[in-house]
Amino acid sequence: MIANEQEIRAGLSQYLTRLWRYAVVLSHQRDVADDLVQATCVRALERASQFVPGTRLDRWLFSILHSIWLNEVRSRRVRMGQGFVDADESLVFDGARDTETHIFANQVLRQVQALPEAQRTVVFLAYVEELSYREVADLLEIPIGTVMSRLAAARAKLAASAGVNALEGKG
Amino acid sequence: MTEPSRDTVPSDEILVAFLDGELDPDKRSQLEHLVETDEAVAERMSFLASSNLPFRDAFEPLLHKAPKAELETMLADVLPPLPVKEQARGWSRRSFLAACVGFIAVGIAADRTFLGVQASLRDEPDGSDWRSAVAQYMSLYTADTLGTGPVDVALQTSQLRTVGSKLGLTLTPDQVQLPGATLKRAWMLAYEGKALAQITYLDANQAPMALCIVQSPKGAKAPEIEQRHGMNVVYWSSPTHAFMLIGKEPLEDIKAMSEELRRSITV
Numbered sequence: 269m270i271a272n273e274q275e276i277r278a279g280l281s282q283y284l285t286r287l288w289r290y291a292v293v294l295s296h297q298r299d300v301a302d303d304l305v306q307a308t309c310v311r312a313l314e315r316a317s318q319f320v321p322g323t324r325l326d327r328w329l330f331s332i333l334h335s336i337w338l339n340e341v342r343s344r345r346v347r348m349g350q351g352f353v354d355a356d357e358s359l360v361f362d363g364a365r366d367t368e369t370h371i372f373a374n375q376v377l378r379q380v381q382a383l384p385e386a387q388r389t390v391v392f393l394a395y396v397e398e399l400s401y402r403e404v405a406d407l408l409e410i411p412i413g414t415v416m417s418r419l420a421a422a423r424a425k426l427a428a429s430a431g432v433n434a435l436e437g438k439g
Numbered sequence: 440m441t442e443p444s445r446d447t448v449p450s451d452e453i454l455v456a457f458l459d460g461e462l463d464p465d466k467r468s469q470l471e472h473l474v475e476t477d478e479a480v481a482e483r484m485s486f487l488a489s490s491n492l493p494f495r496d497a498f499e500p501l502l503h504k505a506p507k508a509e510l511e512t513m514l515a516d517v518l519p520p521l522p523v524k525e526q527a528r529g530w531s532r533r534s535f536l537a538a539c540v541g542f543i544a545v546g547i548a549a550d551r552t553f554l555g556v557q558a559s560l561r562d563e564p565d566g567s568d569w570r571s572a573v574a575q576y577m578s579l580y581t582a583d584t585l586g587t588g589p590v591d592v593a594l595q596t597s598q599l600r601t602v603g604s605k606l607g608l609t610l611t612p613d614q615v616q617l618p619g620a621t622l623k624r625a626w627m628l629a630y631e632g633k634a635l636a637q638i639t640y641l642d643a644n645q646a647p648m649a650l651c652i653v654q655s656p657k658g659a660k661a662p663e664i665e666q667r668h669g670m671n672v673v674y675w676s677s678p679t680h681a682f683m684l685i686g687k688e689p690l691e692d693i694k695a696m697s698e699e700l701r702r703s704i705t706v
Contacts, residue, residue, distance in 0.1 A: 395495070430489045
């Protein structure tokens with residue numbers, strides 16, 4: 269059990285920034301992301317004995333973070349009538365590096381972040397974290413068909429705005 | 440295969456799964472054939488494919504924006520879990536202990552525990568039960584709990600600002616410095632759902648000590664002393680807050696330190 273806790277702790281240390289990034293994608297907010305990662309660390313260490321050795325630790329940690337977000341933070345914010353806040357703009361814009369590549373990267377980031385939560389979550393997991401459909405479904409505990417329909421809807425939306433951007437670029 | 444009609448245009452789900460390489464080989468070759476023979480399918484596929492964006496690159500900078508050092512410190516401060524003993528009573532105290540690790544910052548109702556501490560407390564009518572809970576938790580602290588790394592004043596400043604703001608106080612490192620002790624970390628705990636600030640120190644003998652503050656509208660009270668879990672406690676109240684200083688230093692030293700705090704923290 270102790271060895272397992274050490275293993276989880278080492279894994280957490282390794283994946284802290286990736287967990288934080290996922291928390292930002294979910295919450296859109298830096299301070300909530302900090303707290304989500306902290307709660308994830310606590311929960312993961314508390315449940316160290318439930319981790320199955322030989323399986324992917326990063327996936328396990330992501331799923332813990334997601335369930336804390338869904339069941340505790342997000343639901344509470346909704347209950348309290350705070351709803352959802354605008355994305356923390358400082359997390360998107362990076363004025364210091366306004367090369368063309370970065371402008372485009374920022375545009376992609378903003379478009380994904382503007383998607384509804386259910387869609388941006390699957391886009392992030394499938395295309396940024398590069399999980400398979402099956403892995404996304406397992407992590408989010410939803411049917412694979414739901415993963416597919418969310419990705420399709422997100423893709424259609426992103427494709428539509430890519431078209432608009434292309435037209436603007438030409439104009 | 441017959442010439443596909445409009446009715447056989449596959450769903451976006453299938454087209455996207457094709458783009459993502461998630462179709463099995465049979466379906467994949469069927470679809471490839473469709474794309475070659477059916478303009479509507481080809482057009483839809485091409486439209487959806489325009490959402491093949493550099494997602495990885497776009498999200499890469501976010502990794503560098505993560506407060507890595509602070510997250511590392513936070514992780515190092517998460518106490519190792521002790522075996523949990525299920526008990527019929529004492530859940531509210533366990534909530535307190537679980538909340539000690541920072542859930543409160545996000546307002547999560549944490550009704551679980553990761554520390555199996557015997558909760559043998561009684562509710563005490565005079566408002567002393569929070570001190571009892573703090574003392575019990577403090578009795579688990581070691582020098583290692585509070586970390587042995589260098590003191591980071593900027594971090595302390597921001598921690599104090601955060602905990603102060605939760606309690607309607609302005610707190611700075613200068614205000615809470617104690618003679619002979621090293622200021623360590625400030626964090627939010629909760630007692631019975633109420634915000635509880637804990638500002639931790641290592642005393643001259645490297646033993647943990649703490650200043651704890653809760654909001655309390657019961658009115659100002661002069662300092663009193665007590666002993667809990669082998670530690671000395673000085674506690675007092677302002678019109679709006681209740682304070683306790685707890686540690687293993689001799690009572691006279693704790694009293695002198697509490698005088699400093701009463702002077703510097705005015706509310």
